[in-house]
Amino acid sequence: MTHTAAPGAHRIFGYLAALVAAGAAMLFASMLPTVLAGDTIMAEIGWAPSMGISLAFMIDGLALIFALLISGIGAFIFLYATGYMGDHPRFGRFVLYLFAFMVAMLGLVTARDLITLFLFWELTSVTSYLLIGFDHDTPRARRNALQAMLITAGGGLALLAGFILIGTAAGGYDLAVILSGPGLQDHGLYGGILVLILLGAFTKSAQVPFHVWLPNAMAAPTPVSAYLHSATMVKAGVYLLARLHPVLGGTVPWTMTLTVAGATTAVLASVLALRQTDMKQALAYTTLMALGTITMCLADSGPYALTAAMMFLIVHSLYKATLFMVVGAIDHGTGTREVARLGGLRHAMPVTVVAAVLACASMAGLPPMVGWIGKELIYAGATTMTVAPLVIVAALTANALMFAVAGIIALRPFFGAPRPTPHPAHEAPWQMLAGPVVLACLGPLVGLWAEPLLAPLVGTAVTGSLAQDRAAGLHLWAGVNLPLALSLATFALGVAIYILRARVIAGLDAVFARLPVADAAWDRGLDGFRAFAAWQTGVIQTGRLTRYMLVTFVVIAAVFVATLVRMPPMLAVSSAPSAFLWLTVGVTAAGAALSLTTASRIAAIAGLGTMGIGVAVIFIYFGAPDVATTQLMVETLAAVMFAIAALRLPAIVERRGRGRQVVHAIVAGAIGASVTITVIAISATPMDRSITTYFEENSYVLAHGLNVVNVILVDFRALDTFGEVIVVLLASFGAFTVLKRIRRSKT
Amino acid sequence: MNSLILTVGTRFLTALFLLFSVYVLLRGHNSPGGGFIGGLIGAAGLVLYGFSAGVSAARAALRVDPRTLGMWGMILALVSGLVSAFAGAGPFTGLWFTLGDVALSNVLFFDIGVYMAVFGAILTLVFALEEAG
Numbered sequence: 001m002t003h004t005a006a007p008g009a010h011r012i013f014g015y016l017a018a019l020v021a022a023g024a025a026m027l028f029a030s031m032l033p034t035v036l037a038g039d040t041i042m043a044e045i046g047w048a049p050s051m052g053i054s055l056a057f058m059i060d061g062l063a064l065i066f067a068l069l070i071s072g073i074g075a076f077i078f079l080y081a082t083g084y085m086g087d088h089p090r091f092g093r094f095v096l097y098l099f100a101f102m103v104a105m106l107g108l109v110t111a112r113d114l115i116t117l118f119l120f121w122e123l124t125s126v127t128s129y130l131l132i133g134f135d136h137d138t139p140r141a142r143r144n145a146l147q148a149m150l151i152t153a154g155g156g157l158a159l160l161a162g163f164i165l166i167g168t169a170a171g172g173y174d175l176a177v178i179l180s181g182p183g184l185q186d187h188g189l190y191g192g193i194l195v196l197i198l199l200g201a202f203t204k205s206a207q208v209p210f211h212v213w214l215p216n217a218m219a220a221p222t223p224v225s226a227y228l229h230s231a232t233m234v235k236a237g238v239y240l241l242a243r244l245h246p247v248l249g250g251t252v253p254w255t256m257t258l259t260v261a262g263a264t265t266a267v268l269a270s271v272l273a274l275r276q277t278d279m280k281q282a283l284a285y286t287t288l289m290a291l292g293t294i295t296m297c298l299a300d301s302g303p304y305a306l307t308a309a310m311m312f313l314i315v316h317s318l319y320k321a322t323l324f325m326v327v328g329a330i331d332h333g334t335g336t337r338e339v340a341r342l343g344g345l346r347h348a349m350p351v352t353v354v355a356a357v358l359a360c361a362s363m364a365g366l367p368p369m370v371g372w373i374g375k376e377l378i379y380a381g382a383t384t385m386t387v388a389p390l391v392i393v394a395a396l397t398a399n400a401l402m403f404a405v406a407g408i409i410a411l412r413p414f415f416g417a418p419r420p421t422p423h424p425a426h427e428a429p430w431q432m433l434a435g436p437v438v439l440a441c442l443g444p445l446v447g448l449w450a451e452p453l454l455a456p457l458v459g460t461a462v463t464g465s466l467a468q469d470r471a472a473g474l475h476l477w478a479g480v481n482l483p484l485a486l487s488l489a490t491f492a493l494g495v496a497i498y499i500l501r502a503r504v505i506a507g508l509d510a511v512f513a514r515l516p517v518a519d520a521a522w523d524r525g526l527d528g529f530r531a532f533a534a535w536q537t538g539v540i541q542t543g544r545l546t547r548y549m550l551v552t553f554v555v556i557a558a559v560f561v562a563t564l565v566r567m568p569p570m571l572a573v574s575s576a577p578s579a580f581l582w583l584t585v586g587v588t589a590a591g592a593a594l595s596l597t598t599a600s601r602i603a604a605i606a607g608l609g610t611m612g613i614g615v616a617v618i619f620i621y622f623g624a625p626d627v628a629t630t631q632l633m634v635e636t637l638a639a640v641m642f643a644i645a646a647l648r649l650p651a652i653v654e655r656r657g658r659g660r661q662v663v664h665a666i667v668a669g670a671i672g673a674s675v676t677i678t679v680i681a682i683s684a685t686p687m688d689r690s691i692t693t694y695f696e697e698n699s700y701v702l703a704h705g706l707n708v709v710n711v712i713l714v715d716f717r718a719l720d721t722f723g724e725v726i727v728v729l730l731a732s733f734g735a736f737t738v739l740k741r742i743r744r745s746k747t
Numbered sequence: 748m749n750s751l752i753l754t755v756g757t758r759f760l761t762a763l764f765l766l767f768s769v770y771v772l773l774r775g776h777n778s779p780g781g782g783f784i785g786g787l788i789g790a791a792g793l794v795l796y797g798f799s800a801g802v803s804a805a806r807a808a809l810r811v812d813p814r815t816l817g818m819w820g821m822i823l824a825l826v827s828g829l830v831s832a833f834a835g836a837g838p839f840t841g842l843w844f845t846l847g848d849v850a851l852s853n854v855l856f857f858d859i860g861v862y863m864a865v866f867g868a869i870l871t872l873v874f875a876l877e878e879a880g
């Protein structure tokens with residue numbers, strides 16, 4: 001592909017995509033009144049009605065929250081990407097990938113049919129593969145893209161199996177029906193469904209131990225990271241957990257699995273985030289922490305926990321998109337993301353610093369940010385949960401670490417003394433500032449007016465989509481209570497970690513040096529898998545045609561013989577065949593014997609031809625002139641082709657040892673004898689003539705043809721015929737290519 | 748192959764084979780025959796010509812590459828099958844209309860497509876085999 005256009009000429013695609021995304025966001029916003037009234041918007045296109053699958057969509061509270069985040073943040077991301085990499089020679093392609101990704105995510109969250117949902121689920125895996133591996137010149141990007149693809153798409157396969165089990169258990173794939181049904185908790189398949197669905201959701205949302213791919217996905221260009229982490233890809237897993245919560249949640253296995261996985265992920269991720277020096281990596285781990293926290297909240301069925309999950313989802317999307325874009329701006333403006341090399345950027349980047357401070361405050365959970373409300377709700381939810389002490393400790397630890405990370409990673413580069421950077425720091429262009437500033441300002445805005453702005457939608461999601469009686473209120477000040485005490489403890493702990501950061505990080509490094517690295521284990525596992533595949537291929541695919549044919553025929557013989565042994569047929573030859581038939585059979589058998597025993601190729605071909613013509617005569621005898629004619633022509637042409645190809649070869653020399661000859665004879669004899677017995681058994685049983693009668697009655701009435709065989713071929717089963725013709729044509733074209741190559745290599 | 752009998756005989760036989768193959772193709776809907784058999788018979792006729800006069804002569808007599816013929820046959824079959832969609836019927840549904848006394852249908856064109864595809868496929872293979880030797 002050549003790029004003759006001037007650099008930046010593709011920027012127009014970025015602006016266009018941003019416009020379309022903004023339009024989509026407005027479209028979704030226009031649905032707010034309907035959804036808030038408790039209605040669900042539905043749309044449906046038939047897809048595979050015979051299998052009960054349709055391309056169906058629905059928009060309820062939960063879907064609308066996600067759709068607004070995806071399209072709204074998406075618009076800013078496109079704008080940001082245009083500023084960040086609009087001069088990239090492959091920017092047009094980048095916008096295409098990112099747009100496809102956005103559409104896939106929108107399809108995922110609005111899908112009403114489980115199979116539709118799965119389709120978009122896998123589409124997000126594929127498009128994110130393209131996005132993470134966008135810098136495909138670097139081996140690291142390719143490797144990380146593949147890792148993300150293998151883990152999320154592998155989980156997707158488990159998910160498909162889970163969906164099919166749900167479809168079996170609930171009697172259909174329509175989510176609207178499934179969700180309004182009685183739930184699957186008491187169904188016999190519940191255990192299997194839970195395991196498979198959780199596998200899919202946990203791989204997508206990067207819960208421990210599937211978390212390795214997410215930090216590696218940082219190989220993607222920063223706009224992609226910002227999008228993947230804030231609004232989209234990784235949230236697909238928690239979306240699914242929330243979506244299926246009413247029909248799968250509320251049981252002990254659900255609660256325990258989600259609590260443990262979520263708590264482990266949240267704590268481990270926030271610890272890992274503290275250790276990072278690359279700002280982007282650190283943010284990646286804080287995303288893990290958010291996903292863990294949301295998963296943990298979804299474990300419970302109480303209104304507080306579920307409201308907290310919804311709220312934290314929004315909170316995190318807002319501040320994470322901002323922070324990623326801020327990091328991208330720093331990287332873009334200074335040439336580095338290493339937090340140790342940055343300082344005092346507030347002078348050079350006066351607008352970015354505002355966005356960063358606001359987003360960090362939200363991330364740290366300070367009032368009056370929306371993050372504060374999210375954190376209070378998490379604590380309120382945690383105190384009501386089944387294993388409250390564990391959850392409280394986990395949430396407290398993770399939040400305190402987040403507080404410290406917000407200070408260390410995201411704020412320090414802007415304050416303190418300026419440090420020399422690869423190139424002198426400068427402020428980002430307006431395209432890169434619009435997103436961070438708007439999204440960051442939403443933090444305090446939504447925080448201060450949470451009740452009028454967010455409460456209706458969050459409430460609808462909790463009461464409607466998650467089937468709760470009521471949602472928790474969104475208050476900045478909920479009085480002096482346990483959550484408030486926990487928040488204060490969080491700040492205290494966070495400040496302590498911030499002050500003691502050097503020692504804490506050193507201690508953590510010492511601990512982690514002793515632990516196995518998950519990423520290395522992944523590489524070893526993949527290498528082992530490849531080695532196994534190579535070994536297995538060597539065993540099965542020997543490359544010897546005789547071996548393949550032997551295996552094929554042994555299997556055929558075994559199937560026939562086993563069937564005959566298990567179900568011994570009734571053999572009855574109705575009437576004595578005529579002398580003419582005996583003669584034909586005799587000639588046919590003689591042809592077979594000749595082709596088996598002769599050393600002359602031409603005699604072998606003649607023997608085969610005799611056999612074929614004998615069979616054709618038998619067809620005529622039993623009144624099938626069509627089949628007989630075809631058989632005759634095929635025989636003739638086969639003999640011609642054999643003659644052309646085989647006569648150029650030397651005489652037949654037996655190269656097989658006695659043992660292999662015996663094996664081949666046994667296999668051939670077994671197939672021959674069992675097929676003969678089967679045919680006799682079939683002709684002895686009365687035929688089911690329903691199909692024959694149908695064709696006899698309808699071939700003239702419906703297809704205006706007297707020749708039933710031809711009518712079947714070209715009318716009733718025309719699609720089959722078309723497929724067969726394609727096969728014939730492709731086979732001959734393939735042979736043509738091979739033969740041409742032989743001729744070329746000869747000359 | 749230098750055989751006087753074959754060379755002389757082929758002149759009549761090839762024409763006969765080709766004519767007969769078209770006859771078999773057209774009568775197929777009501778009597779034994781059809782596109783598949785017709786294609787095989789026609790191919791056999793040209794193979795015979797190739798034996799007596801050489802592959803290059805047979806190719807020249809055919810004028811078009813047998814692969815092209817096969818491809819167009821497949822396209823014709825596909826198009827005549829999909830035409831039904833315009834009439835609001837499922838793909839490969841038979842549509843009939845009469846032109847004077849002759850009943851015509853997309854099924855007939857489907858059969859002609861099959862004829863061409865089989866004809867082209869067999870000849871592709873045989874010619875290539877001959878030339879490879």
